[in-house]
Amino acid sequence: MTDTTSQQDDIAVEFNTAEPAAWSPATWFAVLSMAATSFALVSAEFLPAGLLTPMARDLGISEGTAGQVVTATASIGAVTALLSNVLIGRLNRKTVLVGLSALAIGSNILAALATDFWFLLLGRAGLGIALSGFWALSVAVVARLVGANATGRGMAVVTLGVSLATIAAPSVGALITDWLGWRPAMAMTAGLAALAMLLQVLSLPTLPASTGNSLADVFRLTGRRGVQLGMLAILLLMTGHFAGSVYVRPFLENVTLLQTWPIAMALLGFGIASVIGNIAGGRVADLNIRMALAITAALMAFAALALVLWGVHIGAAFGFVTLWGFAFGMAPVVLPTNLSRGASDALEAAGSLMVVSFQVAISIGAVLGGYIVDHYGAVGPLTLTSALAASTVALALTQPRN
Template identity: 30%
Template sequence: MRMPLLALAMASFGIGTTEFVIMGLLPEVAADLGVSIPAAGLLVTGYAMGVVIGAPIVAIITNSLPRKATLIGLSSMFVLGNFLCAVSPDYWMLMGARVVTAFCHGAFFGIGAVVASNLVPPNQRASAIALMFAGLTLANVLGVPAGTALGQAMGWRSTFWAVVIIGIAAVTAIALWVPRNIPHSSGNIVSEFAVLKRPQVLLAMGMSILASASLFTVFTYIAPLLRDVTGMSPHTVTWVLVLFGIGITIGNIVGGKLADWRLMPSLMGIFVGLAAVLVVLVFAVPFAVAAVATVFVWGILVFAVVPPIQMRVVDSAVGAPNLASTLNQGAFNLGNAGGAWIGGAAITLGVGYAELPWVGAALAVGALGLCVASQALEKREGAPLAEPVCEEC
């Protein structure tokens, strides 16, 4: 089943590239469209809110459709959205095009994660999810740095044209390699929303929100931070983004293995490390070597949380895994939007780029608190995470 997982990873590579590359191109986009850098940063928020809004809508629309056809359709929407980004003449059309692109994001990763977990034995489910998300992490190793360099050399629109080509290749791979008859529950989608009443599901999604907010509060402004505080050239920033991408690729693999081993203890340990490394970043960022090393470790830890949290949501949402998995992508991106907004608001209020990691660390501590609460609740109940959803309710 490696080829179907590879096809999903190809699509996630393209989606990850278009989501994250805008951060490396904020100065170019802002200058070209005549807006401030914080305003350009709202393109990150707009994309993330598109995922949040689009996830439940697309989940409802596609609930009864075959999984393969759904994945092909979502990937095609991604291609269309990036085409619109490439031809956008002004800021607001670009914002709208980003939102269109984002609508496919949550549902693709949500449905794709469940499909990936069903293609392997039970003891390899988190690792399969991590393999699909490997495309997202490789986007930060290859796609984002290459897209940033391309955008700096030939204009930011050229980056989106390149992503269109990647998207077409991904649609082709899914059509050729993903099995046609993928089992899925197509019960009453409205009744499945009852999964949101479960405390464990809400706690896991809360972790997703705070973990992503912790990342995007700082990472949205990583280019100006490294340029203005560390004193790096745009070319050097590109290579730091490559190193960060290598870190999150490693973290994704490690997080999947840890989740298959001992999910909750591993997740708590990762959150502790994440908060600590962000505190270190505050003091390391003025020094180039220390800043680069810290950013690399940060990358490992920040993505090691993704497979465990996604697996926690799926395990908690017995009877509605596709819906919960999709909504959790919305939760991640609500955190993305919130983090980008918090970072921009802090800068507007006078907080320096170098102090943003303090905010990220506080958000990571909040995620740790939810993780501890979830573990305590599970021990107190002494029962399985959730009962199946009643589809006749």
């Protein structure tokens, strides 16, 4: 990656299927700093899942109330996603990313030192801002670092941090909490953010913004058919995933009749497969984004439906949970890359719409999944996952070819 390329803004990025140039060591260092940032931020986001009980006990609140720290992070992220690229104006994007990491450090320290629930929420709100700002900028920054025709590969490296954090944060957080308490566990996420910030300072090239974004610019993109299809794909596939994936454990308990240890192994298989899917998603997305989306959705649809049909058998349950994990690993790479193809001249504004779409999908999926499992049992949410993923396949095939 040349210095000239790294300093270009995302005014006009042309996507093509030409073979991407080999990355220089400097480019690898910069992309890995973005991956480290995603790992640090997502680790902090999912950490409460492993320490809710001691945190609730220490603050004198219920576990249900303590669980709202995750909701606060997501809610603030959804609200600020639309505004993040507007508020940063013409600031150098490297400065913004370093600043977001600094905000994550302060937020995690505040949460670790919180003496009551409201201070804890304040710290988590700051983390939500850092998360939404980082992801809103991620595709645009990666495209400038590696080139437009390697965006999928670059995002695969960045989102690898997400897959690793999703696997590690709850379990490692629980272990550290047992050894040292929940506050040191929370403080360690500040250390991860500090390391990520140091890597950003050392590795990212200067990333000047030649233009600022307005809220009107962001909303104007929603009039483009490519952006509409990209947002709809996120809403369909991620609503389906989050409606069903939360209830995979109840399904394995009530339908496959597994005990705790085999369930943990099945979920570990899901996590490992998601890492592999993440890498595969980057390769396929750069070759043919339309086909990449269709494959991702088809694999998820088949895995969920196969669990409903044959999940009573232990071997089938393990296999199809793993396949679901592979498809989910592809999704965080394929879906943003797919949306960006409809807004190659406005990647930062498209990033805001991408973050909002993900957050809305998570919220809708949680509501629908909860309602369906209460009324129809553990099989119901998985059926919805299959139906919405199958709809995404149909949507992918209606998109223009590369």
